[in-house]
């Protein structure tokens with residue numbers, strides 16, 4: 535199957551440091567790929583390179599087309615990018631912020647068509663943000679804001695979703711809600727990439743895990759093949775218990791090595 539999004543031998547240099555080297559990664563329709571790795575491993579840099587926000591070596595393909603050959607608007611329609619720790623600078627209402635997700639489809643905040651409105655309402659509903667749709671986004675808590683940022687991405691109805699630490703600010707329940715949502719997008723035919731730090735959640739939701747270290751992919755595959763004692767020691771520098779409880783792989787970090 536052709537990957538909806540594919541990075542071929544991509545690299546990136548930031549501040550004269552080589553941050554990403556020779557990464558190949560493809561994500562197909564229906565797949566939820568989770569990227570894991572220690573702080574500074576290059577996860578965000580890879581996601582930004584795949585989103586077309588960073589230049590560098592190699593090529594990013596959207597289907598069989600080079601991403602760089604597409605207009606920014608078309609790319610924004612295809613790829614929904616949720617940045618890490620998104621900050622809102624303007625006191626817009628939540629509904630207006632989410633409506634910004636329709637801009638790649640040609641909508642302005644004041645002239646949403648029926649399809650735009652339906653997409654905005656669905657995004658508010660699925661992220662549990664409808665209750666504060668009229669409030670200024672700057673008055674929300676960190677977790678509430680994180681869900682609004684995701685709602686804006688979902689409102690764009692992208693076929694490809696790149697979510698950088700989508701559950702970092704969320705309580706335990708909303709971590710499940712948001713990951714269930716991303717899982718459902720994948721099941722509906724989207725290609726989804728998420729960066730996660732919680733290894734048990736990564737194992738639970740990923741079709742495929744991608745483990746990064748020093749700007750490279752060092753392991754990739756089903757969670758049970760990637761989350762081994764050796765890999766956790768070599769990449770995170772931790773000792774952990776790895777067990778299966780109620781059919782799920784649970785990784786409990788025990789100590790720094």
Ligand SMILES: Nc1ncnc2c1ncn2[C@@H]1O[C@H](COP(=O)(O)OP(=O)(O)OP(=O)(O)O)[C@@H](O)[C@H]1O
Pocket residue numbers: 548549550551553571572573574575576577578579580
């Ligand atoms: N603009 C920059 N200039 C120099 N170095 C940078 C720049 N941006 C990022 N880096 C470095 O690149 C490396 C990878 O950063 P990146 O944000 O991709 O890591 P990450 O795996 O997402 O980490 P984290 O888990 O902490 O979010 C880090 O060592 C970081 O300090």
